[in-house]
Amino acid sequence: MKLAEALAERADTTRRVEQLRSRIVGNARFQEGETPPEDAAQLLAEASEALDRLETLIRRINRTNSAADMGPDGTVTDALARRDVLRLRHAVVTAAADAAAGNDQREYGRQLRSEPVILPALPVAELRAQADVLAREIRELDMRIQRTNWEVDLLD
Known part of the structure; x- marks a missing residue:
C-alpha cells in the first residue's frame, strides 16, 4: 500500500468514526416501550474496531513520514x-x-x-x-x- 492510499483510508476511517459517534449518541437513550432505530452497543463495537484501525494507520503513516526521504x-x-x-x-x-x-x-x-x-x-x-x-x-x-x-x- 502506498502512503497516499493510507492517508485516504485514514481520512475515510476518521469520517466513519465521527458518523458512528453521532449515531451512538442518537441511539444511546430511548423511550420506554419503544425500540431504538439502531443498537447503540453494536455501533459502539463498530466504533472501537474503526478506532483500532485508525490507530494502526496513524502509527504506520507517522513511521513512514519519519523515514521517507x-x-x-x-x-x-x-x-x-x-x-x-x-x-x-x-x-x-x-x-x-x-x-x-x-x-x-x-x-x-x-x-x-x-x-x-x-x-x-x-x-x-x-x-x-x-x-x-x-x-x-x-x-x-x-x-x-x-x-x-x-x-x-x-x-x-
Missing part, C-alpha cells in the same frame, strides 16, 4: 512541518498587508478635511509580493509531498 526537503515529516509554518507565515503576511491597506476596516475614507489621515505603517505592495512568493512555495512543496505520498510504500 524527500531529498533537500528532508523527510516527509520535515516537509510537513515546513509546509505548516509556510502556511502560518503566509497568513501573517497577508493579514499584515490587509491591515496596512485598511481592508480590515469598514471606513470609506475621510469625510472631512479636519479628520486625521490614516497611513499604512507597512509596505503593502512588498507584503503582497512576499505573500505571493510564500503561496508559490506552499504549492510547490505540497506537490512534492503529494508526489512522495504516491511513490513511498507504507511501512509496517
